Amino acid sequence: AQSVTQLGSHVSVSEGALVLLRCNYSSSVPPYLFWYVQYPNQGLQLLLKYTTGATLVKGINGFEAEFKKSETSFHLTKPSAHMSDAAEYFCAVSDRSGSEKLVFGKGTKLTVNP
Amino acid sequence: GAGVSQSPSNKVTEKGKDVELRCDPISGHTALYWYRQSLGQGLEFLIYFQGNSAPDKSGLPSDRFSAERTGGSVSTLTIQRTQQEDSAVYLCASSSNRGWAYEQYFGPGTRLTVT
Numbered sequence: 049a050q051s052v053t054q055l056g057s058h059v060s061v062s063e064g065a066l067v068l069l070r071c072n073y074s075s076s077v078p079p080y081l082f083w084y085v086q087y088p089n090q091g092l093q094l095l096l097k098y099t100t101g102a103t104l105v106k107g108i109n110g111f112e113a114e115f116k117k118s119e120t121s122f123h124l125t126k127p128s129a130h131m132s133d134a135a136e137y138f139c140a141v142s143d144r145s146g147s148e149k150l151v152f153g154k155g156t157k158l159t160v161n162p
Numbered sequence: 163g164a165g166v167s168q169s170p171s172n173k174v175t176e177k178g179k180d181v182e183l184r185c186d187p188i189s190g191h192t193a194l195y196w197y198r199q200s201l202g203q204g205l206e207f208l209i210y211f212q213g214n215s216a217p218d219k220s221g222l223p224s225d226r227f228s229a230e231r232t233g234g235s236v237s238t239l240t241i242q243r244t245q246q247e248d249s250a251v252y253l254c255a256s257s258s259n260r261g262w263a264y265e266q267y268f269g270p271g272t273r274l275t276v277t
Contacts, residue, residue: 084268091166091253091268138205147218148257149195150266152205 050075050141054153062161067126069156071113071139074120080142081122082150083113087135095137098122109133134160164188166269168254174275175244183239183272187256194237195257195266196221196229200250208252211237244276 055070073079080099084092096107103115113124122139136157140150167186175181187194196208198221207221211231222228226244231237241248251273255266 089270091270092255093268094265097265140205145218147210148193148264149207149210149218149221150197150205151207154204 050079050143050151052139052141052151052153054137054139054156056156057154058157058159060159060161061129063131064128067111067124067129067133067158069124069137069139069158071122071124071153072120073122073139073141075141075144077144080144081113081115082140082142083107083111083122083124084138084140084152085135086138086155092138095124129158129160131160131162134158166254166256166267168252168269168272170272171270172273172275174277177246177276178243180240180242181244181274183241183252183274185237185239185254185256185269187235187237187254188258188267189235191256191258191267192234193257193264193266194231195255196237196239197253197255198250199253199271203250205253208239241274244274246276249274249276 051074053072082097083095086092096105098105098115106112111126136155138155139153169184194211199205209229210218213234226242229239251271253271255268257264257266
Protein backbone atom coordinates (compact mmCIF):
# COMPACT_ATOMS: atom_id res chain seq x y z
CA ALA A 49 0.00 0.00 0.00
CA GLN A 50 1.09 3.52 -0.71
CA SER A 51 1.69 6.14 1.96
CA VAL A 52 3.07 9.65 2.20
CA THR A 53 4.90 11.41 5.01
CA GLN A 54 5.32 15.17 5.06
CA LEU A 55 7.92 16.33 7.53
CA GLY A 56 6.86 19.51 9.27
CA SER A 57 3.23 20.43 9.64
CA HIS A 58 4.22 24.10 9.70
CA VAL A 59 7.05 25.84 7.84
CA SER A 60 7.83 29.53 8.12
CA VAL A 61 10.11 31.44 5.75
CA SER A 62 10.91 35.03 5.01
CA GLU A 63 9.85 36.63 1.77
CA GLY A 64 12.59 36.01 -0.79
CA ALA A 65 13.99 32.98 1.03
CA LEU A 66 14.16 29.43 -0.24
CA VAL A 67 11.09 27.28 0.26
CA LEU A 68 11.68 23.59 0.96
CA LEU A 69 8.76 21.31 1.80
CA ARG A 70 9.63 17.69 2.43
CA CYS A 71 7.77 14.64 1.22
CA ASN A 72 8.70 10.97 1.52
CA TYR A 73 6.60 8.19 0.08
CA SER A 74 6.19 4.47 0.34
CA SER A 75 5.03 2.57 -2.70
CA SER A 76 5.12 -1.04 -3.80
CA VAL A 77 5.06 0.01 -7.45
CA PRO A 78 6.79 2.81 -9.34
CA PRO A 79 5.03 5.85 -7.93
CA TYR A 80 3.13 8.65 -9.55
CA LEU A 81 3.62 11.67 -7.28
CA PHE A 82 1.80 14.97 -6.96
CA TRP A 83 1.99 18.24 -5.09
CA TYR A 84 -1.22 20.18 -4.52
CA VAL A 85 -1.73 23.60 -2.93
CA GLN A 86 -4.79 24.67 -0.97
CA TYR A 87 -5.57 28.30 -0.27
CA PRO A 88 -7.99 29.11 2.56
CA ASN A 89 -11.55 27.99 1.89
CA GLN A 90 -10.66 26.69 -1.54
CA GLY A 91 -10.17 23.30 -3.14
CA LEU A 92 -6.86 21.79 -4.09
CA GLN A 93 -4.90 22.98 -7.10
CA LEU A 94 -2.24 20.87 -8.78
CA LEU A 95 1.24 22.38 -8.62
CA LEU A 96 3.15 19.62 -10.38
CA LYS A 97 3.31 15.89 -10.93
CA TYR A 98 5.85 13.18 -11.60
CA THR A 99 4.94 10.12 -13.61
CA THR A 100 7.90 8.91 -15.64
CA GLY A 101 10.91 10.42 -17.36
CA ALA A 102 12.76 13.45 -16.09
CA THR A 103 13.09 13.37 -12.33
CA LEU A 104 13.16 17.15 -11.93
CA VAL A 105 9.65 18.41 -12.47
CA LYS A 106 8.72 22.06 -12.90
CA GLY A 107 5.29 23.30 -11.96
CA ILE A 108 3.29 26.46 -11.69
CA ASN A 109 4.21 29.56 -9.71
CA GLY A 110 7.94 28.80 -9.85
CA PHE A 111 7.77 25.56 -7.87
CA GLU A 112 9.70 22.45 -8.73
CA ALA A 113 10.25 19.02 -7.22
CA GLU A 114 12.79 16.28 -7.69
CA PHE A 115 11.94 12.59 -7.59
CA LYS A 116 14.71 10.65 -5.83
CA LYS A 117 14.02 6.96 -5.93
CA SER A 118 16.96 6.04 -3.70
CA GLU A 119 15.68 8.36 -0.99
CA THR A 120 11.97 7.74 -1.69
CA SER A 121 11.55 11.48 -1.66
CA PHE A 122 9.75 14.12 -3.67
CA HIS A 123 10.60 17.42 -1.99
CA LEU A 124 9.06 20.67 -3.21
CA THR A 125 11.20 23.76 -3.63
CA LYS A 126 10.96 27.35 -4.74
CA PRO A 127 14.05 29.58 -4.86
CA SER A 128 12.39 32.74 -3.61
CA ALA A 129 9.22 32.83 -1.52
CA HIS A 130 6.47 35.31 -2.22
CA MET A 131 3.75 36.42 0.15
CA SER A 132 1.19 34.84 -2.15
CA ASP A 133 2.77 31.41 -1.57
CA ALA A 134 1.28 31.26 1.92
CA ALA A 135 -1.03 28.25 1.82
CA GLU A 136 -1.20 24.58 2.75
CA TYR A 137 0.68 22.12 0.57
CA PHE A 138 -0.12 18.46 0.14
CA CYS A 139 2.03 15.73 -1.30
CA ALA A 140 0.17 12.76 -2.76
CA VAL A 141 0.83 9.43 -4.41
CA SER A 142 -1.51 7.64 -6.76
CA ASP A 143 -2.39 4.20 -5.48
CA ARG A 144 -2.30 2.83 -9.03
CA SER A 145 -4.79 0.16 -8.03
CA GLY A 146 -7.24 0.91 -10.78
CA SER A 147 -9.18 3.72 -9.17
CA GLU A 148 -6.16 6.01 -9.30
CA LYS A 149 -7.24 7.47 -6.00
CA LEU A 150 -4.77 9.77 -4.32
CA VAL A 151 -3.18 9.01 -0.98
CA PHE A 152 -2.27 12.29 0.68
CA GLY A 153 0.21 13.38 3.27
CA LYS A 154 -1.01 15.35 6.28
CA GLY A 155 -0.06 18.64 4.68
CA THR A 156 2.40 21.43 5.43
CA LYS A 157 1.18 24.93 6.16
CA LEU A 158 3.56 27.49 4.73
CA THR A 159 3.79 30.94 6.29
CA VAL A 160 5.71 33.69 4.49
CA ASN A 161 6.91 36.55 6.66
CA PRO A 162 7.53 40.03 5.23
CA GLY B 163 -14.55 26.89 -18.59
CA ALA B 164 -16.43 25.98 -15.47
CA GLY B 165 -14.63 23.99 -12.85
CA VAL B 166 -15.94 21.46 -10.38
CA SER B 167 -18.76 22.90 -8.32
CA GLN B 168 -20.18 21.67 -5.04
CA SER B 169 -23.26 22.56 -3.10
CA PRO B 170 -23.99 23.61 -0.51
CA SER B 171 -20.77 25.32 0.44
CA ASN B 172 -21.68 25.04 4.12
CA LYS B 173 -24.11 22.75 5.87
CA VAL B 174 -24.97 22.68 9.53
CA THR B 175 -27.11 19.79 10.66
CA GLU B 176 -28.24 18.20 13.87
CA LYS B 177 -26.92 14.85 14.95
CA GLY B 178 -29.10 12.08 13.59
CA LYS B 179 -30.31 13.95 10.51
CA ASP B 180 -29.56 12.89 6.93
CA VAL B 181 -27.63 15.16 4.57
CA GLU B 182 -27.00 15.22 0.84
CA LEU B 183 -23.96 16.81 -0.72
CA ARG B 184 -23.84 17.53 -4.43
CA CYS B 185 -20.98 17.58 -6.90
CA ASP B 186 -21.07 18.85 -10.48
CA PRO B 187 -17.91 17.71 -12.26
CA ILE B 188 -16.24 19.34 -15.21
CA SER B 189 -18.25 18.57 -18.33
CA GLY B 190 -16.97 15.47 -20.07
CA HIS B 191 -14.97 14.17 -17.15
CA THR B 192 -15.68 10.48 -16.74
CA ALA B 193 -13.95 9.92 -13.41
CA LEU B 194 -15.26 11.41 -10.18
CA TYR B 195 -13.88 11.14 -6.66
CA TRP B 196 -15.07 12.07 -3.21
CA TYR B 197 -12.57 12.85 -0.46
CA ARG B 198 -13.00 13.97 3.12
CA GLN B 199 -10.75 16.49 4.86
CA SER B 200 -10.78 16.65 8.61
CA LEU B 201 -8.38 17.97 11.22
CA GLY B 202 -7.70 14.63 12.76
CA GLN B 203 -7.50 12.44 9.67
CA GLY B 204 -6.25 14.74 6.93
CA LEU B 205 -7.41 14.06 3.38
CA GLU B 206 -9.05 10.67 2.94
CA PHE B 207 -10.45 8.99 -0.14
CA LEU B 208 -14.09 7.96 0.08
CA ILE B 209 -15.33 6.68 -3.28
CA TYR B 210 -14.48 6.63 -6.99
CA PHE B 211 -16.87 6.65 -9.95
CA GLN B 212 -16.08 5.78 -13.52
CA GLY B 213 -19.15 6.82 -15.44
CA ASN B 214 -22.12 5.85 -13.29
CA SER B 215 -20.50 2.86 -11.63
CA ALA B 216 -18.42 2.90 -8.46
CA PRO B 217 -15.69 0.30 -8.74
CA ASP B 218 -13.94 1.55 -5.61
CA LYS B 219 -15.97 2.30 -2.49
CA SER B 220 -13.22 1.23 -0.13
CA GLY B 221 -12.98 4.58 1.66
CA LEU B 222 -16.59 4.88 2.80
CA PRO B 223 -16.28 4.80 6.60
CA SER B 224 -19.59 3.11 7.38
CA ASP B 225 -22.85 1.98 5.83
CA ARG B 226 -24.31 5.37 6.75
CA PHE B 227 -22.40 6.76 3.79
CA SER B 228 -23.54 6.22 0.22
CA ALA B 229 -23.09 7.93 -3.10
CA GLU B 230 -24.53 7.79 -6.55
CA ARG B 231 -23.82 9.30 -9.91
CA THR B 232 -26.37 9.78 -12.64
CA GLY B 233 -25.97 10.48 -16.34
CA GLY B 234 -22.23 10.22 -15.98
CA SER B 235 -22.31 13.68 -14.46
CA VAL B 236 -23.74 14.89 -11.16
CA SER B 237 -22.93 12.95 -8.02
CA THR B 238 -24.60 12.99 -4.63
CA LEU B 239 -22.98 11.88 -1.40
CA THR B 240 -25.53 10.98 1.27
CA ILE B 241 -24.78 10.63 4.95
CA GLN B 242 -27.56 9.08 7.02
CA ARG B 243 -28.01 9.57 10.75
CA THR B 244 -25.14 12.02 10.94
CA GLN B 245 -22.72 11.88 13.84
CA GLN B 246 -20.41 14.55 15.19
CA GLU B 247 -17.39 12.72 13.80
CA ASP B 248 -18.82 13.27 10.31
CA SER B 249 -17.99 16.96 10.63
CA ALA B 250 -15.43 17.69 7.92
CA VAL B 251 -14.94 19.29 4.54
CA TYR B 252 -16.11 17.00 1.75
CA LEU B 253 -14.20 17.51 -1.48
CA CYS B 254 -15.17 16.31 -4.91
CA ALA B 255 -12.73 15.92 -7.79
CA SER B 256 -13.09 14.94 -11.42
CA SER B 257 -10.69 13.72 -14.04
CA SER B 258 -10.89 13.47 -17.79
CA ASN B 259 -10.08 9.79 -18.03
CA ARG B 260 -8.95 6.84 -16.07
CA GLY B 261 -5.21 6.73 -15.96
CA TRP B 262 -2.84 7.54 -13.24
CA ALA B 263 -1.25 10.50 -14.90
CA TYR B 264 -4.48 12.42 -15.31
CA GLU B 265 -4.94 15.42 -13.09
CA GLN B 266 -7.80 15.45 -10.61
CA TYR B 267 -9.54 18.82 -10.52
CA PHE B 268 -10.99 19.65 -7.13
CA GLY B 269 -14.07 21.58 -6.19
CA PRO B 270 -14.16 24.09 -3.31
CA GLY B 271 -15.72 21.58 -0.95
CA THR B 272 -18.74 21.40 1.34
CA ARG B 273 -18.07 22.15 4.99
CA LEU B 274 -20.33 19.92 7.08
CA THR B 275 -20.87 20.68 10.74
CA VAL B 276 -22.86 18.24 12.84
CA THR B 277 -24.11 19.73 16.10
